[in-house]
Amino acid sequence: MKVLSRKKMIQVNGGLLILLALSVIGCTLLGPVPVNLSQALENFFSADPNAEILFRARLPRVLLGVAVGGGLASCGVVLQALLRNPLACPHILGVSGGASLGGILGLILFPVGSSTGDQLLVAEISWVPLTSFAGALLSMILIYRFSQVHGRIHPYQLLLAGVIFNAFVGAIIMFLNSIVDFYQAQALLFWLVGNLSTRAYLTVGFIWVYVLLGLFWLWSHCLSLNLLTLGEEGAMQLGVEAGVTQRQIFVASSLMVGAMVSVSGMIGFVGLIVPHVMRVIVGSDHRLLLPASFLAGGIFLTWADTFARTLFAPAELPVGVVTAFFGGPFFFFLLYREQRKRLFYEPSR
Amino acid sequence: MLLEDTFKMRSFKRSLPVYFFLSLLAQWFIHEGLAKEPSAVTAGMAVPKRIVSLAPSVTETLFALGAGNRLVGVTTYCDYPPPAQKIPKIGDFVNPSIEAVLAQQPDLVIGVPEGTDQEKVRLMERLGLRVLVVSVSGLSGILSSIKLIAGALGKEEAGEKLVLKIQTQMNHVRKRIEGARRRRVLMVVGFRPLVAVGKGNFIDELITLAGGENIAAAAPQPWPHLPVEYVVAKAPQIIIEAGMGSEREESRKRWADLKSIPAVKEGSIYSYPSDKILRPGPRAGEALEELARLIHPECFPHSNRKHIEESGCESSKP
């Protein structure tokens, strides 16, 4: 009888953790510019270009990529389980869009301008993630409401609601694009497609805190998520407080998405691809799927970003372009596979 | 009834994304097929009296040629010279409004290919407007565009004079910095993302003429996004933040962390708030001088002099 055992948990998560560590090291060492590692280590504390490239420019970006990639994948896992829809992910559902709007509003309401480093830093770790969180939460609630038909979540309705919401957000961002100046417009577009850039360690640290908080909060609901596969009522009959679980998951994932979007814009497809691949590898038990997807998401995004930084060196692509490149075909592949082997388990009548 | 049934079929629902994608593709093909090439201005047409400009550089050129009073429509970005601000606006640089243009009943519309939506240009021609598209890519492009515009206005002499003036300004700068060692320069127009001036940009030529070596010249795009590590690796001696509207202190703080960069170490981070340098127009000569003053301050009298050891140019010649 193959069931989830402690051994499997340790093996899978341990293995992924090692892979992640290797990826962090590898991606920090890789880049459009060659770096002399020994020099960098020797001159760690002095103003040496090698050290600065590795530890000031690349490493914070790689660490940010892990947090964002892991966070997006985790939210994808959880939203797919909660909404019982394999196509759910923060991007498609419009949650990232809502977070973006929230973040943009935050920047407008508390103008930060092209400001001093300090002011911007404070904004980055406090109210921008918070307004993004509010935006994410609101959009989550809206879309959830719209996708219910007689109290049951209808998968196509859900996707439709998400697509429409995304179009709406896109329109607002384009409107903003038309009234800001050329350079701010570039920044907006950059946000729209999703990017990772070098940030201060303080910012990276705070984002990690938000993401880890959210992750552990979500982890406590993994058993309930397993049970929810039997339907809301079925889960309730097994002891799950479905309403409470739903609310907490919405809040926790909105917190994560808000924090991530505020710093990296709308990176798509990570929350879609990674959970699917991991589900095939480790199974559907969320107690393992969640942490495994977090680690795998971190690995995926850091490599995608390394790709983005090196492909057209010296210029860099926004990482959202790379994930979309992989994600788009993968999405079609998913739909195709669903035709042959039922992924959407619909009732027989 | 049949249509409803078709919609209900699962396989139809699933193939919807494919249809959508195909229809997008089809639209694109049809669009390109119907598009025409923009036509050139034929000689022998009447001298235009009502002109609409679709770009700030064109507006500046027209004023510099003394034809500013013929302008009846400009973009929202056209703010120089000051009289231009009073002229009715016809939309912005990237997206001019066809209606607003038509409303001014121009007999000539002048635009640039690097920026204005070419679709709009084609549309204007189809609607019977006379459109002149002048390329301002590169310094030579700027100069020839001035001549072209002057020609279309029947002001060839003024055109020659203007071109000469600009060339003189540039020669003046070249003489001043003669002998000075090239300095590695990075010019950025945005910080997040880090948008730099690349090779395909006339400003890159300006930098070179001003005695600088653009560290982003390896990127062929005009406005490449650069990763921070690239800047660290290329160790520019001067960093100029152009058109970002920020104060010098702010610029400094942004880069403060990356102490290995010579520009940071020596404090040679300048912020250049105005847009002047970014307009491929008649002020290119002035822009060049200002750039040169930033890159080689020691070659200019009365400028913000910094003690720089190896320089080479003869200092403080009036």
Added chain:
Amino acid sequence: MSPVVEVHNLSFAYGDQKVLKGISFTVARGEMLGILGPNGSGKTTLLKILSLVLTEVDGEVILNGRAIQNYRRRDLGRLVAVVPQESQVSFPYTVAEIVLMGRAGFHGPFALEGKRDLEVARECMEATETLGFADRYLHELSGGEKQRVIIARALAQEPEVLLLDEPSTFLDIRHQIQIHELVQRLNRQRGLTVLSALHDLNLASLFFPRIMMLRNGEIYREGTPRDVLTEETIQKVYEVKVRVQWDGLEKRPQIFLSSPPSS
């Protein structure tokens, strides 16, 4: 012995629509009660109320001597297990994983299943003859096999009461009988109290010693199959004309359809 289930004057409405109108009944430990009635008579609603899915009710529901509102959902899950009409799982889980879901009430959210959980699961799968599919995916199984797995999951909760909501409606006749025989066996061997909502009058008659017929949210008739399944009752409740004949040693009534209305 005090009854396991006591219902006093239970009423429930979905908005303005009254579904249950003051019903009262008790169920003794180890009893098998079949609940019959046309669509909309309140069968499913009643089962949902008994499993705390619907909570805003008028009247009293007492389980094991305690009012149902005083139960925490988790604790109720260890007393009452529900087998729904059909199960659609949204993601691929194996049979073993599904059965182990029944053990959720026995450990914390972060804990993994322990030895005892695995033992119980194995035993429940044996009892329902599903141990052979333990590592197969639920969606690969046939309807009958799936229902047996769901029953195994319900058993894994180690409940005292088993609620079944039309458990064999979507199954063919062989599997219908298989399921009912299984439930009967569980009732006899383990002393499980069983309440089952049913559509099929004949199966109810064969397998349930006590039947409750609901009509418009009220209990129309209650008693043995012989008491309840009479031609007039069926005419009144279902508005169809049937013939009832007694069958077998125990003289269980079997319903025969009369000729179709048109001829």
